[in-house]
Amino acid sequence: MKVDLTVNGKDVTADVEDRMLLVHFLRDEANLTATNVGCDTTSCGACTVLLDGESVKSCTVLAAQASGHEVTTLEGLARDGEMHPVQRAFHNEHGLQCGFCTPGMVMAIVSLLKENPHPTEDQVRQGLEGNLCRCTGYHNIVRAALAAADEEKVTA
Amino acid sequence: MSILGTRVIRTEDPRLLTAGGVYCDDLRSPELDRAARVTFVRSPVAHARITGIDTSAAVSEPGVVAVLTVQDMTDLAPPPPDDGSGGGGGEAPMPLGGPWAEPLLAVDTVRFVGEPVAVVITDGRYQGEDAADLVSVDYDLLPAVVGPEAALTGESLLFPAAGSNVPVTKQASADDTPFDACEVVVEQAIVNQRLACMPLEGRATAAAFENGKLTVWHSSQNAQLCRMILCGVLGLPPEQIRVIVPDVGGGFGAKVGIDRDAIIVAWAARKTGRALRWTETRSENLVGMTQGRAQLHHIKIGGNRDGKIGAYRIDVIQDSGAYSRMGGFLPMLTCLMAPGVYDIPEVQAGYRAVVTNATPISAYRGAGRPEAAATVERAVDLFAAEIGMDPAEVRRRNFIAPDQFPFQTKTGALYDSGRYADALDKVLAGAGYEELRKEQERRRASGDVRQLGIGISTYVEITAADGAAGETAKLEVSDDGTATVFTGSSPHGQGHYTAWAMLVQEELGIPMDKVTVVHGDTDLVPVGVGTYASRSLQLGGSAVYKAAVEVKDEARRQAADMLEAAEADVVLETATGQWQVRGDPDAALSWGQVAGHASGGSLIADVSFTADLPTFPFGAHISVVEVDTETGKVTLLRHVTVDDAGPVLNPVLAEGQRHGGIAQGAAQALLEEVLYDADGNPLTSTLADYAAITAAELPSYELLVSETPTTVNPLGVKGIGEAGTIGATPAIQNAVIDAVAHLGVRHIDMPTTPQRVWTAINEAQKASNQ
Numbered sequence: 001m002k003v004d005l006t007v008n009g010k011d012v013t014a015d016v017e018d019r020m021l022l023v024h025f026l027r028d029e030a031n032l033t034a035t036n037v038g039c040d041t042t043s044c045g046a047c048t049v050l051l052d053g054e055s056v057k058s059c060t061v062l063a064a065q066a067s068g069h070e071v072t073t074l075e076g077l078a079r080d081g082e083m084h085p086v087q088r089a090f091h092n093e094h095g096l097q098c099g100f101c102t103p104g105m106v107m108a109i110v111s112l113l114k115e116n117p118h119p120t121e122d123q124v125r126q127g128l129e130g131n132l133c134r135c136t137g138y139h140n141i142v143r144a145a146l147a148a149a150d151e152e153k154v155t156a
Numbered sequence: 157m158s159i160l161g162t163r164v165i166r167t168e169d170p171r172l173l174t175a176g177g178v179y180c181d182d183l184r185s186p187e188l189d190r191a192a193r194v195t196f197v198r199s200p201v202a203h204a205r206i207t208g209i210d211t212s213a214a215v216s217e218p219g220v221v222a223v224l225t226v227q228d229m230t231d232l233a234p235p236p237p238d239d240g241s242g243g244g245g246g247e248a249p250m251p252l253g254g255p256w257a258e259p260l261l262a263v264d265t266v267r268f269v270g271e272p273v274a275v276v277i278t279d280g281r282y283q284g285e286d287a288a289d290l291v292s293v294d295y296d297l298l299p300a301v302v303g304p305e306a307a308l309t310g311e312s313l314l315f316p317a318a319g320s321n322v323p324v325t326k327q328a329s330a331d332d333t334p335f336d337a338c339e340v341v342v343e344q345a346i347v348n349q350r351l352a353c354m355p356l357e358g359r360a361t362a363a364a365f366e367n368g369k370l371t372v373w374h375s376s377q378n379a380q381l382c383r384m385i386l387c388g389v390l391g392l393p394p395e396q397i398r399v400i401v402p403d404v405g406g407g408f409g410a411k412v413g414i415d416r417d418a419i420i421v422a423w424a425a426r427k428t429g430r431a432l433r434w435t436e437t438r439s440e441n442l443v444g445m446t447q448g449r450a451q452l453h454h455i456k457i458g459g460n461r462d463g464k465i466g467a468y469r470i471d472v473i474q475d476s477g478a479y480s481r482m483g484g485f486l487p488m489l490t491c492l493m494a495p496g497v498y499d500i501p502e503v504q505a506g507y508r509a510v511v512t513n514a515t516p517i518s519a520y521r522g523a524g525r526p527e528a529a530a531t532v533e534r535a536v537d538l539f540a541a542e543i544g545m546d547p548a549e550v551r552r553r554n555f556i557a558p559d560q561f562p563f564q565t566k567t568g569a570l571y572d573s574g575r576y577a578d579a580l581d582k583v584l585a586g587a588g589y590e591e592l593r594k595e596q597e598r599r600r601a602s603g604d605v606r607q608l609g610i611g612i613s614t615y616v617e618i619t620a621a622d623g624a625a626g627e628t629a630k631l632e633v634s635d636d637g638t639a640t641v642f643t644g645s646s647p648h649g650q651g652h653y654t655a656w657a658m659l660v661q662e663e664l665g666i667p668m669d670k671v672t673v674v675h676g677d678t679d680l681v682p683v684g685v686g687t688y689a690s691r692s693l694q695l696g697g698s699a700v701y702k703a704a705v706e707v708k709d710e711a712r713r714q715a716a717d718m719l720e721a722a723e724a725d726v727v728l729e730t731a732t733g734q735w736q737v738r739g740d741p742d743a744a745l746s747w748g749q750v751a752g753h754a755s756g757g758s759l760i761a762d763v764s765f766t767a768d769l770p771t772f773p774f775g776a777h778i779s780v781v782e783v784d785t786e787t788g789k790v791t792l793l794r795h796v797t798v799d800d801a802g803p804v805l806n807p808v809l810a811e812g813q814r815h816g817g818i819a820q821g822a823a824q825a826l827l828e829e830v831l832y833d834a835d836g837n838p839l840t841s842t843l844a845d846y847a848a849i850t851a852a853e854l855p856s857y858e859l860l861v862s863e864t865p866t867t868v869n870p871l872g873v874k875g876i877g878e879a880g881t882i883g884a885t886p887a888i889q890n891a892v893i894d895a896v897a898h899l900g901v902r903h904i905d906m907p908t909t910p911q912r913v914w915t916a917i918n919e920a921q922k923a924s925n926q
Contacts, residue, residue: 034176
């Protein structure tokens with residue numbers, strides 16, 4: 001079937017199998033490979049992207065369901081070569097090691113801070129329950145989320 | 157000012173944060189343009205004879221390129237005949253051969269759920285799963301051996317030709333005399349449960365065979381070892397195989413070398429002439445990737461009421477899973493490190509490695525040492541509880557003292573340096589131990605539903621145990637003033653690119669942003685060992701340092717020639733990266749100028765660094781938990797650590813390693829466990845079932861600083877990568893038990909799930925009411 005998505009502001013149209021997952025559409029059709037697949041049970045959050053501004057796990061959305069909608073992936077986050085505050089905070093706080101969970105983790109935090117711009121540490125931890133990281137022990141990811149919230153507060 | 161020891165954020169990150177890494181499945185190399193997908197047909201049963209495989213229905217499915225079984229492996233040399241030599245001994249981390257040998261695709265028997273039986277090659281991503289479902293395999297079920305104790309009965313044998321399920325045995329002394337002389341003796345069975353390594357990126361491989369050369373892209377911790385293994389299996393010389401390790405999404409020991417599944421992919425690429433990709437699903441990963449730990453310990457500890465421990469015995473049963481990938485290596489390390497930081501006059505440590513119908517066991521972050529630390533720290537707490545002494549005090553009375561180093565342990569380790577009492581004192585002060593005990597007393601006295609537990613561990617570990625294998629570094633400074641490091645080490649999250657560039661800047665004054673690091677490509681780095689066993693900085697980093705010193709020596713000769721000065725008068729100003737005659741900055745030469753003067757227009761040092769001895773990092777952890785005595789639920793409130801691995805090159809990176817290890821230790825202590833049913837069916841083969849730890853179950857960690865250098869390498873450093881799983885696990889387990897000790901609970905096995913804790917409390921109460 002034909003699907004038509006706006007991905008990171010660009011129109012992407014393709015003829016795909018009905019059962020194609022959004023994450024595979026992003027990787028194979030839009031050729032955007034930052035979004036990773038870490039499980040097959042919607043548990044790990046590595047594939048988190050924004051669908052019309054809301055975070056979704058793109059392994060649990062069909063490309064067809066996203067047709068006509070806007071998707072933002074990690075690649076679409078920076079503006080004019082400037083990293084998004086969440087990306088910058090991940091860099092400054094050493095919020096990533098192997099980097100595999102990072103795209104999903106960053107998108108989840110972008111969404112979390114949109115809903116709750118000034119979260120407590122506990123709210124960040126609860127909010128990230130659906131995103132697994134095996135390297136960082138989450139310590140610096142949580143710090144990055146809190147630092148990004150602070151930075152957005154300053155720049156707002 | 158020295159850059160070493162300063163907080164430098166990673167050079168790796170901007171790319172990973174804006175474009176994402178290039179992991180194996182992300183590769184868009186031209187050779188892989190038309191790559192077909194590999195899907196494995198895996199055994200759905202734990203133990204069976206294969207009586208027939210029918211691929212006809214699958215072959216006729218749309219998009220199917222080929223369906224291959226062991227019958228198609230006619231181009232491979234058969235495994236060497238069983239000469240009887242593969243059956244025992246084997247303390248090296250090598251797969252056992254002989255009657256225990258592991259095939260590529262299953263031959264006539266399957267021995268664990270997930271064992272590869274056939275491969276389906278398809279053009280499209282989803283066609284593979286459709287076609288794999290149509291491969292019909294007839295299984296004649298055999299009794300499954302589930303768990304190490306069942307293996308020991310020998311009622312069902314995985315390898316009948318071997319005559320037992322016990323490939324490797326090292327008998328411990330069973331002399332009870334030292335225990336008879338003790339006032340108090342405690343015995344306990346302790347489970348160190350099977351864990352999934354679970355890097356976020358599972359196993360992934362791509363392969364292309366073109367013009368007689370096989371290129372294999374593989375998510376691995378060491379490209380060079382992969383190539384060596386592939387050469388052996390495929391019968392190709394090294395120059396006909398190139399292994400490229402792209403970005404790797406975590407390894408934790410499970411990506412050392414190359415698994416049979418990935419070797420099959422490489423073989424199939426040559427066989428079919430098609431470029432191939434294989435990226436396993438998480439469900440495959442949780443049955444197919446090697447797992448860790450899986451030891452059962454029986455311990456006996458004896459001592460006197462003054463707190464002195466007189467004797468310690470540990471008997472290890474190592475569940476190796478269906479195939480012994482590491483021989484007796486893991487339990488050997490457990491036995492080597494059995495007495496930990498304590499000077500115990502009598503230590504008896506022995507093991508049996510057994511095979512069971514489960515996923516093979518291999519290294520997982522710590523690999524044999526977390527098991528040793530978990531059990532000796534539990535044993536010390538059991539002993540302390542028995543004599544009614546504070547566990548911190550018992551530890552203090554048994555530590556190896558600073559003036560005893562280098563210290564030869566009863567199990568054969570030679571500890572290089574350590575200040576164990578200092579580490580304990582520091583962590584006790586940092587945690588506010590006395591206040592915590594008072595708070596605990598208050599809650600106990602008031603019968604609070606939420607009881608406080610305080611757990612201590614003091615540990616020592618062995619890192620770079622294979623220091624004699626060393627590591628390589630080639631450093632090239634070009635006439636444009638840039639430097640390139642070719643390292644045999646193999647980062648997968650640790651931050652080598654940042655660390656190696658810091659070493660070059662420190663030594664040569666070439667700024668970090670002019671230093672490029674290359675790794676994981678056997679065409680560019682033909683010789684290398686890789687990243688595992690907390691070896692990278694002390695071996696790979698020392699090699700970079702050694703190469704930098706050699707480059708500097710050659711540069712000095714070149715600069716002296718150019719400046720027409722004696723070598724002794726020529727100095728490098730590392731602050732500016734300029735060569736000059738001492739006291740004459742006006743005639744300074746840049747690195748580019750000096751390199752341009754050398755023959756070939758560059759300065760090159762190609763070195764290998766080896767260490768004569770391993771190093772022994774140490775530390776102390778305190779964990780504070782709250783246990784809800786009505787539900788058994790444990791909440792980890794605080795975790796405070798001292799982890800001493802010598803001088804720290806970059807605190808940002810070292811802290812990151814500690815954080816990650818603590819979380820994996822907490823995961824083992826609190827939540828994670830690979831489970832099988834009575835027939836050997838895995839019960840935890842998805843992330844919906846395997847309780848991988850999340851941010852919501854962890855606190856922020858409190859890290860304290862301690863740096864005791866070693867003399868084993870020029871940087872004075874020890875390994876830090878595995879400190880967390882070794883130190884944190886027992887502290888957290890001890891904390892959970894400490895929280896309910898006043899209710900009569902003596903021991904709770906890991907993971908200390910609500911059900912286990914609740915059951916322990918209730919059984920203790922029943923016992924006290926009788």
